[in-house]
Amino acid sequence: MTACDLGTHHTVAVSTPLRLRRDIRRLGLWFAFACACNSGSAPEPGKPTPPPPASSPFTPNDVVLDQDVAMLDGTRASLASYRGKALLVVNTASECGYTPQYAGLQKLYGELKPRGLEVLAFPSDDFGHQEPGDAQEIRTFVDEKFAIEFPMFDKVHAKGPDISPVYRALAEQSGDGIRGEVKWNFTKFIVDPQGKIVARFEPEVEPDDPTLRAALESVLPPPR
Numbered sequence: 001m002t003a004c005d006l007g008t009h010h011t012v013a014v015s016t017p018l019r020l021r022r023d024i025r026r027l028g029l030w031f032a033f034a035c036a037c038n039s040g041s042a043p044e045p046g047k048p049t050p051p052p053p054a055s056s057p058f059t060p061n062d063v064v065l066d067q068d069v070a071m072l073d074g075t076r077a078s079l080a081s082y083r084g085k086a087l088l089v090v091n092t093a094s095e096c097g098y099t100p101q102y103a104g105l106q107k108l109y110g111e112l113k114p115r116g117l118e119v120l121a122f123p124s125d126d127f128g129h130q131e132p133g134d135a136q137e138i139r140t141f142v143d144e145k146f147a148i149e150f151p152m153f154d155k156v157h158a159k160g161p162d163i164s165p166v167y168r169a170l171a172e173q174s175g176d177g178i179r180g181e182v183k184w185n186f187t188k189f190i191v192d193p194q195g196k197i198v199a200r201f202e203p204e205v206e207p208d209d210p211t212l213r214a215a216l217e218s219v220l221p222p223p224r
Contacts, residue, residue, distance in 0.1 A: 056199075057177045058175065058198060059176040059177055060174070060175045060196050061173075062196065063196070064169075064196055064197075065079040065166065065169060065170075066078065066079055066080040067164075069156075069164075071151065072123075072138060072153060073139075079120075080195070082120075083193065083195055084193050085116050085117065085118045086112075086116055086220045086221065087117075087118050087189075087191035088105070088119045088216065089120045089166075089170065089189040089190075090119065090120070090122070090187070090189075091121075091126075091156075091158045091185060092121045092123050092124070092185060093123065093128075093130040094123070094130065094131055094133060094137075095131070095132070096127070096128070096184075096185040096186065098204075099130075099185075101207055102142060102145070102146040102148060104207030105148075105207045106119075106147065106148055106149065106150065107207065108208070108216075112220065113150075115221075115223070116193070116221040118151065119150035120151050120153065121142075121150060121153065122153045122164075123154075124156055124157065124185070125155060126157055126182075127183075127184050127185050131155065131185075135155070158171070158182045159171070159181050170182075170189050170197060174189075174200075184203045185203060187202060188202075188205065189201075190215055190216060190219060193219065193221045198215075198219060
């Protein structure tokens with residue numbers, strides 16, 4: 001074997017493994033790049049694609065409930081005292097087709113009060129004159145018919161030229177999707193623990209409606 005033969009043989013013996021290692025390394029890099037590019041483009045086999053998050057129809061603004069209001073028993077309270085609680089504010093009536101919703105409101109209150117919910121009821125005679133009684137008659141009615149435990153406030157105007165400050169904030173000063181004249185008894189507004197008005201549900205939405213329940217759950221204060 002000549003020196004040239006030895007050199008040629010040595011070159012083949014050394015360069016071939018080097019080339020092979022380089023090719024393997026390039027193949028590995030390409031495979032890793034391809035996996036990274038495709039990792040978010042398709043779901044795992046047999047796994048459904050998650051739906052996009054639902055957008056809320058409500059656009060809260062910075063208006064807060066902090067009005068001083070009369071209770072049904074004649075005492076006064078500040079709505080600012082409910083800061084830190086989630087609120088469901090409802091205009092109620094004793095002679096309405098929706099009056100049985102009192103039972104659902106009490107059930108909801110019993111379930112979620114330990115987690116920071118307060119239901120605030122504001123009787124109103126604005127809609128069909130379906131709340132004609134005085135404070136004592138309203139109190140007797142809700143106690144005897146529904147054993148109501150949540151706070152009951154004095155009668156208010158929920159619309160019109162004499163609208164109460166509370167309902168002016170709820171219906172006239174709130175954000176898109178929430179703002180608008182109250183049309184009937186048992187319209188429901190949700191207020192977050194910071195006092196902001198964040199959602200509205202019309203009278204036909206029952207207290208046990210899953211959408212209403214979910215909206216309340218989303219604003220309950222965190223457990224302590």
